[in-house]
Amino acid sequence: MGASLMTPIERINAAIKLEPYDRVPVAPLIDYYFAVRRKGYTVAQGYADYKGIAFPAMVDLFDEVGGWDAAVIPTWLPSVNPAHPFNGKESPTSIPGKGVPDNAPPQVFETEVITLEDYDTIIKLGWYGYCEKSRQEVRPGPLEKAVAWAERLLVQARKDTQKWYDRQIPVLCGSLVQSPLMILSLGRSLTRFTLDIYRIPDKVKAVMDAMVDNLIENAITTSKLMGVPGVDLVLERGGGFYFPLKIFERFEMPYIKKMVDAFAREGLVTMLHFDQNWTLNLPYFVDLPKKMCICELDGKTNIFEAKRILGKHMCIMGDVPAGLLSLGTPQEVERYCKKLIDEIGNDTGFILSTGCSLPLDAKFENFKTMIDIGKNYRAPWM
Numbered sequence: 001m002g003a004s005l006m007t008p009i010e011r012i013n014a015a016i017k018l019e020p021y022d023r024v025p026v027a028p029l030i031d032y033y034f035a036v037r038r039k040g041y042t043v044a045q046g047y048a049d050y051k052g053i054a055f056p057a058m059v060d061l062f063d064e065v066g067g068w069d070a071a072v073i074p075t076w077l078p079s080v081n082p083a084h085p086f087n088g089k090e091s092p093t094s095i096p097g098k099g100v101p102d103n104a105p106p107q108v109f110e111t112e113v114i115t116l117e118d119y120d121t122i123i124k125l126g127w128y129g130y131c132e133k134s135r136q137e138v139r140p141g142p143l144e145k146a147v148a149w150a151e152r153l154l155v156q157a158r159k160d161t162q163k164w165y166d167r168q169i170p171v172l173c174g175s176l177v178q179s180p181l182m183i184l185s186l187g188r189s190l191t192r193f194t195l196d197i198y199r200i201p202d203k204v205k206a207v208m209d210a211m212v213d214n215l216i217e218n219a220i221t222t223s224k225l226m227g228v229p230g231v232d233l234v235l236e237r238g239g240g241f242y243f244p245l246k247i248f249e250r251f252e253m254p255y256i257k258k259m260v261d262a263f264a265r266e267g268l269v270t271m272l273h274f275d276q277n278w279t280l281n282l283p284y285f286v287d288l289p290k291k292m293c294i295c296e297l298d299g300k301t302n303i304f305e306a307k308r309i310l311g312k313h314m315c316i317m318g319d320v321p322a323g324l325l326s327l328g329t330p331q332e333v334e335r336y337c338k339k340l341i342d343e344i345g346n347d348t349g350f351i352l353s354t355g356c357s358l359p360l361d362a363k364f365e366n367f368k369t370m371i372d373i374g375k376n377y378r379a380p381w382m
Contacts, residue, residue, distance in 0.1 A: 017291050067168075071171045073173045074228065082150040174223035174227065230268055233260070
């Protein structure tokens with residue numbers, strides 16, 4: 001097939017709805033780390049000046065390579081709802097230029113910020129109540145100040161989103177949320193949380209039950225405030241790489257299903273952002289709403305198995321690995337992208353993307369090759 005016959009929004013919607021497209025859409029997950037370095041800045045400079053350096057660098061990168069088909073998330077500002085501006089206690093973080101080198105990404109130190117006593121608070125007050133109590137402890141001051149901060153971020157995020165729409169590029173996700181298991185495993189630390197699952201499983205379940213409705217409501221509200229009909233559900237630690245299926249079946253899958261079902265009822269597509277290896281868990285996801293999810297993979301899950309199991313149920317997205325983009329050659333990138341298009345594309349249901357985020361040390365020629373192959377390669381089935 002020669003010239004493109006569809007607009008980016010038509011092409012992306014066709015992929016999500018498992019309908020025929022003129023070609024496979026390409027939509028890399030981009031943060032500002034690679035983009036600012038491409039412009040000659042350090043990651044530290046981008047971190048310090050998101051509005052003036054980081055986001056413009058991302059847009060400039062889009063223009064430099066001739067564009068792609070969708071912005072996965074419109075911005076790397078926090079996903080906030082001014083009605084509930086605080087998302088709980090934060091793990092200590094070293095930022096570029098302060099604790100980590102100028103050209104390194106922020107480094108989060110996993111430690112216990114959610115205590116066993118906090119479990120009781122969450123059960124009693126819910127997630128919203130716990131977050132407000134935590135805000136008063138770690139950032140004392142009037143709630144109005146936190147609301148004003150969140151409103152400023154929301155205004156900027158909406159401006160960023162509009163810049164993609166001005167280029168006729170759809171945005172896939174208007175909010176970012178994690179499953180209860182993901183939040184607790186990060187906040188307790190993976191080691192302590194794993195002990196909790198085995199030592200006090202009923203209490204852990206009660207905590208998750210007290211969290212999930214607030215998480216759902218917040219994600220829906222934020223996506224609607226952003227004007228973007230999609231949610232990024234970030235998942236990592238509930239999968240088979242970490243836990244046996246009996247843990248997944250009790251502490252992760254019921255909450256994933258409840259969240260995705262609720263998002264679908266509101267007309268929101270859920271991007272299931274699977275970090276690490278979820279191959280063992282793939283069969284469970286046929287229980288999620290059909291044609292309302294994107295299975296986004298990072299190079300660890302077997303994407304070919306994902307196509308076999310889920311290809312008639314949801315869109316598959318991925319998964320050019322970070323290592324290939326950083327250490328490979330353009331020829332190797334080209335071969336892998338063509339393999340994905342030939343074997344996963346199969347006339348619909350695939351979005352070519354990076355395996356998780358574009359690494360900050362990627363080679364520009366490798367990234368450009370990925371974009372060019374996605375836009376110009378026509379597989380035999382086309």
